[in-house]
Amino acid sequence: MRVVFKVVDRLLERVRHDLARPHEFAAERVGFFVCRAASLAPEGVVVLAHDYRPVKDEHYLDDPSVGAMMGPSAIRKALEFALNNKAGMFHVHMHDHAGRPQFSRTDARESAKFVPDFWNVRPEMPHGALVASKNSLWGLCWYPGMSEPIEIGEFVVIGSPMVFVGNGQ
Amino acid sequence: MNERYARQSFLGPRSEEIFKHCRACIIGLGGGGSHLAQQLAHLGIGNFRTFDADHVEDSNLNRLVGATQADVDSKTPKTVIAARLIKGINPNASIVSIPKKWQESAEYLRDSDVIFGCVDSFSERQQIETIARRYLIPYIDIGMDVHALENQFAISGQVILSMPGELCMKCMGFLHEDLLAREAANYGAAGSKPQVIWPNGVLASLAVGIFVQLMTPWQKNHRRVWYLEYDGNSQTVATSNRLAHLAGTVCNHFSSLEDLGDPFWGVDLYGTVPDEFAPQR
Numbered sequence: 306m307r308v309v310f311k312v313v314d315r316l317l318e319r320v321r322h323d324l325a326r327p328h329e330f331a332a333e334r335v336g337f338f339v340c341r342a343a344s345l346a347p348e349g350v351v352v353l354a355h356d357y358r359p360v361k362d363e364h365y366l367d368d369p370s371v372g373a374m375m376g377p378s379a380i381r382k383a384l385e386f387a388l389n390n391k392a393g394m395f396h397v398h399m400h401d402h403a404g405r406p407q408f409s410r411t412d413a414r415e416s417a418k419f420v421p422d423f424w425n426v427r428p429e430m431p432h433g434a435l436v437a438s439k440n441s442l443w444g445l446c447w448y449p450g451m452s453e454p455i456e457i458g459e460f461v462v463i464g465s466p467m468v469f470v471g472n473g474q
Numbered sequence: 475m476n477e478r479y480a481r482q483s484f485l486g487p488r489s490e491e492i493f494k495h496c497r498a499c500i501i502g503l504g505g506g507g508s509h510l511a512q513q514l515a516h517l518g519i520g521n522f523r524t525f526d527a528d529h530v531e532d533s534n535l536n537r538l539v540g541a542t543q544a545d546v547d548s549k550t551p552k553t554v555i556a557a558r559l560i561k562g563i564n565p566n567a568s569i570v571s572i573p574k575k576w577q578e579s580a581e582y583l584r585d586s587d588v589i590f591g592c593v594d595s596f597s598e599r600q601q602i603e604t605i606a607r608r609y610l611i612p613y614i615d616i617g618m619d620v621h622a623l624e625n626q627f628a629i630s631g632q633v634i635l636s637m638p639g640e641l642c643m644k645c646m647g648f649l650h651e652d653l654l655a656r657e658a659a660n661y662g663a664a665g666s667k668p669q670v671i672w673p674n675g676v677l678a679s680l681a682v683g684i685f686v687q688l689m690t691p692w693q694k695n696h697r698r699v700w701y702l703e704y705d706g707n708s709q710t711v712a713t714s715n716r717l718a719h720l721a722g723t724v725c726n727h728f729s730s731l732e733d734l735g736d737p738f739w740g741v742d743l744y745g746t747v748p749d750e751f752a753p754q755r
Binding site for chain 1: 492495582584585587610612637638639690691696697698731734735739740
């Protein structure tokens with residue numbers, strides 16, 4: 306199944322800028338893309354990023370074993386937003402390098418724990434987790450009805466010029 | 475780099491690859507759209523989605539690039555002519571030809587990287603722009619008109635880039651409620667509009683220029699909003715004065731979360747919706 310993630314460059318720049326801000330004790334920041342979705346012919350989905358909701362400073366847990374650990378308030382706020390706005394929520398954090406990023410083992414383990422929880426409030430929406438680098442993206446999409454996440458095959462950054470990641474490019 | 479594209483290599487070291495993977499959608503394959511199909515094929519665009527419900531008629535031969543008398547005789551669909559034109563230049567191009575109104579198969583628009591609109595009516599332009607914004611697709615609109623003045627005719631036209639997140643055609647003043655209302659009131663009464671080949675060629679070439687700037691990093695200063703006005707009598711093209719007055723303006727016509735994605739997404743979990751709107755599993 307083909308999964309495409311689209312985001313306007315100004316929004317992505319805002320996200321990168323926010324994620325690069327230092328935190329009092331967390332080594333990195335996290336947030337959520339607020340998304341809608343559309344089906345693609347013959348089989349696929351395009352996830353359309355609309356906005357970004359950063360996790361508030363006070364909603365991080367002080368856990369030196371990971372770069373950033375969200376507390377229950379952060380998850381609850383994101384769940385509430387998804388429920389009230391019929392939104393797909395895509396968690397995002399950033400690795401401080403250029404080139405195609407990848408999840409660390411911790412990223413993969415933690416995402417698999419909390420992303421499917423969004424189906425408790427919005428079972429019809431795709432949800433997911435992304436990692437951004439300075440100039441690229443990578444991520445997984447949890448699609449309704451599928452137990453395992455799907456790698457996002459294409460990222461399209463809408464700007465001038467357009468940026469395509471994946472799709473053989 | 476393929477020898478074929480050596481002379482456009484200044485567009486960037488990855489331009490050939492970008493064009494090869496690009497998915498360009500052309501709505502309307504008449505005077506403007508046929509020029510676009512030809513030029514995009516020459517550029518090396520690898521994937522096309524083309525929409526036009528009509529077949530070629532004798533009155534099209536004054537401007538439809540690629541059409542022949544034999545096509546008129548056999549009532550060849552315009553989508554077939556466009557596909558033949560594209561394949562004749564780039565046999566490796568993948569083409570999804572849809573000989574229907576685009577509204578009947580709008581799902582094929584969704585994965586386009588850019589949509590070119592070459593349609594006659596303002597209401598249809600508004601519909602295409604709305605769809606393009608819904609799926610975060612840049613929309614390039616071209617159109618020409620011939621007006622009867624007192625003692626002569628005046629040819630005018632426009633090329634507009636409507637970028638997601640930027641000014642839309644309403645913000646630019648190109649579309650407005652009075653215009654749409656007048657058009658709706660006169661629906662069916664306009665008859666055939668005058669059309670000639672050379673303004674279509676100029677406008678299509680300008681649209682391709684905007685497209686290339688959108689897709690490749692060949693210029694340092696990339697504009698995100700384009701509104702070009704064509705004066706066919708003086709043979710000049712200029713940026714619309716309206717843009718100068720809109721500097722710093724933010725579009726609020728497509729700013730809601732509701733404006734994105736399938737309007738019926740997920741409804742099938744609770745009821746039934748047409749298959750084309752249902753998420754696939």
